[in-house]
Amino acid sequence: MKELNQYLDVAPEVKKALEEGRPVVALESTIISHGMPYPQNVETALEVERLVRESGAVPATIAVIGGRLRAGLSKEEIDHLGKKGHGVAKVSRRDLAVVCARGMDGATTVTTTMIIAHMAGIEVFATGGVGGVHRGAETTMDVSADLEELAQTPVMVICAGAKSILDLGLTLEYLETRGVPVLGYQTQELPAFYTRHSGFAVDYEVDSPEELARVFHTKREMGLSGGVLVGNPIPEEYSMDKAVIDQAIDQALAEADEQGIHGKECTPFLLAKVAELTGGDSLDSNIRLVFNNVVLGAKTAVALRALEG
CATH class of the missing domain: 3.40.1790.10 (Indigoidine synthase domain)
Incomplete structure (x- = not known):
C-alpha cells in the first residue's frame, strides 16, 4: 500500500x-x-x-x-x-x-x-450491507468487488449480511471459495439485511465482541490473508416481513431489467425502488440496522485494542 x-x-x-x-x-x-x-x-x-x-x-x-x-x-x-x-x-x-x-x-x-x-x-469497519453475487450471475457474471476485497484486505467488516436483492446462497459459496470466514453475531444464519433470517447458514456463530476480536486477532497472527465478514442481524423490532420485502425486491428487479439498469447503478436503483414500494419502511429499517452495526463495530474495536495492548 x-x-x-x-x-x-x-x-x-x-x-x-x-x-x-x-x-x-x-x-x-x-x-x-x-x-x-x-x-x-x-x-x-x-x-x-x-x-x-x-x-x-x-x-x-x-x-x-x-x-x-x-x-x-x-x-x-x-x-x-x-x-x-x-x-x-x-x-x-x-x-x-x-x-x-x-x-x-x-x-x-x-x-x-x-x-x-x-x-x-x-482494522474494524461497520456498514449496512455488503455486495455479493447478483441474481442471474451465472449469465451476467455480476459479482461485487466487495467479495474479492474481503479475500485480500485484512479488515473486519460488520454488516447486516448481504443485501437481500442478491443471491445469498451463491454469495456464501463465493466467500467460502475465497477463504473468507463468515461469522454470525449471536445467530447461525446469514442475516438478509432488512430481515433477520435468510435460511442460509454462516460458518460460525460468535457470541460477543470479545470473541469477534479474538478471531480477527488470531487470523492475523497466523499470517492468513484477507478479512472477516460478520453478519449482525437487524434488531427484531425493525425487521421487516420477509414475504413483503421479497415481493418488493422481485418487482424492483423486474423494473430494473425492463429499464436496462445494470452494473454499479443497479443496487442504488433497487434500494430506492424497494423503499418506494414499501412506503419508506425499508429506509427506516436500513437506518436502524446501520446504527446497530456501528455500535457492535465500536465494541469490537474496543475489545481488539484491549487484546492487542
Whole structure:
C-alpha cells in the first residue's frame, strides 16, 4: 500500500487515536451519497459518528475529496457529499486511480472503504450491507468487488449480511471459495439485511465482541490473508416481513431489467425502488440496522485494542 499512501490524508482526530492505540471504526460514504435521500443521509451519518463515540471508539468516515483519499471527514464534508448525492462518483477499486487523477470527489463502497481503512491502519469497519453475487450471475457474471476485497484486505467488516436483492446462497459459496470466514453475531444464519433470517447458514456463530476480536486477532497472527465478514442481524423490532420485502425486491428487479439498469447503478436503483414500494419502511429499517452495526463495530474495536495492548 506504500504507493497509495502519498494520496492519503488522515484526519487529525483519527490520526491521534491511531498513534495512541485507541479504537477506531471505519465508516463508508456511499451510504451518504447513494444510499439515502438528503437530508436523512447526512443526519444518519452524523448520528452514526455520535454512536461510535458514545460506544468508546473514534469514527473515521471514509471518502475521496478533491482526489485525496480521506480517513475521517468534517461535518461540512459529510454535508457536501449528502447534498451532492448521486453527483458524487461511486468509487470501487477500479475507479480509484481515475478519480484521484482527475481530482474528483468520490463516495467509497465497501471495497474502497476497506482499502483506505487498511492504508490508515484501521482494522474494524461497520456498514449496512455488503455486495455479493447478483441474481442471474451465472449469465451476467455480476459479482461485487466487495467479495474479492474481503479475500485480500485484512479488515473486519460488520454488516447486516448481504443485501437481500442478491443471491445469498451463491454469495456464501463465493466467500467460502475465497477463504473468507463468515461469522454470525449471536445467530447461525446469514442475516438478509432488512430481515433477520435468510435460511442460509454462516460458518460460525460468535457470541460477543470479545470473541469477534479474538478471531480477527488470531487470523492475523497466523499470517492468513484477507478479512472477516460478520453478519449482525437487524434488531427484531425493525425487521421487516420477509414475504413483503421479497415481493418488493422481485418487482424492483423486474423494473430494473425492463429499464436496462445494470452494473454499479443497479443496487442504488433497487434500494430506492424497494423503499418506494414499501412506503419508506425499508429506509427506516436500513437506518436502524446501520446504527446497530456501528455500535457492535465500536465494541469490537474496543475489545481488539484491549487484546492487542
